Amino acid sequence: MTRCSECAVRDRAICQSLCEADLEELSRLGRHQTLEKGQALLWEGDESLLVGNVVDGVLKLCSTTSAGRDQTLGTFYPSDFLGRPFASTTPHSVIAVTDARVCTFTRSAFDGFARKHPDLEHKLLQRTLSELDRARRWMLLLGSKSATERVSAFLLDLASRLPAEPVDQGSDGAIRLELPFGRQEIADLLGLTIETVSRQITQLKHDRIIDTPSRRAIVILDRAGLEACAGEL
Amino acid sequence: MTRCSECAVRDRAICQSLCEADLEELSRLGRHQTLEKGQALLWEGDESLLVGNVVDGVLKLCSTTSAGRDQTLGTFYPSDFLGRPFASTTPHSVIAVTDARVCTFTRSAFDGFARKHPDLEHKLLQRTLSELDRARRWMLLLGSKSATERVSAFLLDLASRLPAEPVDQGSDGAIRLELPFGRQEIADLLGLTIETVSRQITQLKHDRIIDTPSRRAIVILDRAGLEACAGEL
DNA sequence: CCTTCGCATTGAGCCGGATCAACGATCCGG
DNA sequence: CCGGATCGTTGATCCGGCTCAATGCGAAGG
The missing domain is CATH 2.60.120.10 (Jelly Rolls)
Known part of the structure; x- marks a missing residue:
């Protein structure tokens, strides 16, 4: 050792x-x-x-x-x-x-x-x-959160645990996360199905709150927006 | 003191x-x-x-x-x-x-x-x-249990925590629980609504797994049946 | 380059539990 | 014994997320 x-x-x-x-x-x-x-x-x-x-x-x-x-x-x-x-x-x-x-x-x-x-x-x-x-x-x-809230809270939790890599290119305060989990693992964590997780991520992307440059990467574009979606805390 | x-x-x-x-x-x-x-x-x-x-x-x-x-x-x-x-x-x-x-x-x-x-x-x-x-x-x-499973598991958990009063009258191994919680409190505990909790209790009663001599009392008639409903553990 | 394979996304339909609303039952003070 | 308040039950309807099924996509290997 x-x-x-x-x-x-x-x-x-x-x-x-x-x-x-x-x-x-x-x-x-x-x-x-x-x-x-x-x-x-x-x-x-x-x-x-x-x-x-x-x-x-x-x-x-x-x-x-x-x-x-x-x-x-x-x-x-x-x-x-x-x-x-x-x-x-x-x-x-x-x-x-x-x-x-x-x-x-x-x-x-x-x-x-x-x-x-x-x-x-x-x-x-x-x-x-x-x-x-x-x-x-x-x-x-x-026990009491919706699918959107769960996925948002998950991303925020992850952001606080993972070494955050700031995205440099002028995009104000955007944070890139390299996901250690696949979609199924996220679903297991959140008590949802893989399809629901996928749809929520797509939705957040359409709302310009996050971006998904690749399968295993998430960029948080609008942290405040994400917090709002997570129902706070 | x-x-x-x-x-x-x-x-x-x-x-x-x-x-x-x-x-x-x-x-x-x-x-x-x-x-x-x-x-x-x-x-x-x-x-x-x-x-x-x-x-x-x-x-x-x-x-x-x-x-x-x-x-x-x-x-x-x-x-x-x-x-x-x-x-x-x-x-x-x-x-x-x-x-x-x-x-x-x-x-x-x-x-x-x-x-x-x-x-x-x-x-x-x-x-x-x-x-x-x-x-x-x-x-x-x-995260992953149905309403029936939740209510059943709750009753079993309670039975293990509360001083169990055996029902004497020949009814084999039946256990009477005096609920400290009201229906709303059970709902808050299980992440369900009061209506769903009520319906589940009614169902278990119809299935002769439990009995409800009064609002605040539950008699477990068929412990094994209840465990089956709880999806085990 | 094309194939293959595993993962992710998207769509259609369904179902369990939430919601809304009415109706009982029990308790308590008078 | 009655009247009101609280709590629980039951019914009708709705909706979010699940299920089932098809399609898309990127990585690895021939």
């Missing part, structure tokens, strides 16, 4: 709470793992064996309905913590959306280490609380 | 992690508060001033859509922890569903105390992780 002190997310992941010596100890418990797009790291209902940090790439948390429909329950970006510590089973699957690198620990080793390092647990608590806030905001979206 | 050692939820709330001496200290930071049905304890977006434990009664966590529609994002039963520690604002409102008693702390005092008591923080972390699991299960419900 590469030295933690050289880690790309050293200053953003929960490990930031650790001093050099502790970090050294933790690093001996972990290993780096690379995942290919589509590959699963954890399976819904399985024993909770792994936890870890995302170093690079995007992953999703998902679950399959009895009706065969997939629902995505969350997303993980670099420096996010994933897995279910302090429980015997993982309630949901974790799947790589893009090729990804994660730094993983066996759950039991991590649990033991965490219990001995209150600062680490504190960071983890803060993250979990934020994640809970985020999940509840998403519940609000799934 | 009554002594914590006599508290009704002493052995179930996060305080269980504390020794007598620490408990004594914590109790000096807190106060008991009674709430009437419908009364709010925290307001969405306000400064996060309070956190606490539910001693008695039921409360809900909710948010109002731009469209004026209410969505309930969670519920609190005795021994549950509520409020948003370690953040400056509470993202959602907390409102009493029934008359309730809560034991509250100012957030700043609680935060300070928690940081000095890793065992307490650990308990809080475990609770937050469970709450996150629960929120995600609910997201699955809101």
Whole structure:
């Protein structure tokens, strides 16, 4: 394992709470793992064996309905913590959306280490609380928002999570997003169908609120307009 | 404030992690508060001033859509922890569903105390992780389940949370639930309208899966049938 | 260059749940 | 016991998003 002190997310992941010596100890418990797009790291209902940090790439948390429909329950970006510590089973699957690198620990080793390092647990608590806030905001979206609102909110959420590349060519404040998700994945995230997502994107494009230079790219032309469509927040 | 050692939820709330001496200290930071049905304890977006434990009664966590529609994002039963520690604002409102008693702390005092008591923080972390699991299960419900599935799942969730009173009269394993929620509140919880909730309940009654001896009471006659309607989990 | 394959878009029709509106049932104060 | 208020149920209609089906498009490979 590469030295933690050289880690790309050293200053953003929960490990930031650790001093050099502790970090050294933790690093001996972990290993780096690379995942290919589509590959699963954890399976819904399985024993909770792994936890870890995302170093690079995007992953999703998902679950399959009895009706065969997939629902995505969350997303993980670099420096996010994933897995279910302090429980015997993982309630949901974790799947790589893009090729990804994660730094993983066996759950039991991590649990033991965490219990001995209150600062680490504190960071983890803060993250979990934020994640809970985020999940509840998403519940609000799934429970009471229209398709337009969902797609708009999704794009705004993405814009806040992704490294935003400003479009230089004079187009005032336009932001280009490189989507890590395909249309079907967006649909699973929003509790919609792929057709509805596509139609909403087309509509937003016609309204000159966004542009779609390519399948996997979105340019936000009118952020305020998009926020209005998202029903705020 | 009554002594914590006599508290009704002493052995179930996060305080269980504390020794007598620490408990004594914590109790000096807190106060008991009674709430009437419908009364709010925290307001969405306000400064996060309070956190606490539910001693008695039921409360809900909710948010109002731009469209004026209410969505309930969670519920609190005795021994549950509520409020948003370690953040400056509470993202959602907390409102009493029934008359309730809560034991509250100012957030700043609680935060300070928690940081000095890793065992307490650990308990809080475990609770937050469970709450996150629960929120995600609910997201699955809101994102991809039908009205029948939602209402059935709601009744099962309630049955697992409420002190179940078995119906004695030979009716094999039937369970009676005293609903703390009105129809509108159930609708807000499930992301449905009151009419749809009502129709679903009527349907389940016709199918002899449940019975409704009174407005606020539900008897689960056929638990397996209800689980089937809920699309499992 | 053309083919193929996977993904995205577009169209037509349908259905579940929302909406609007009326009607019961229960509770409470007098 | 009555009258009103609140809450829940039921019915009729409407509409947003789903379903099913066809078409378009860009990337990879022959």
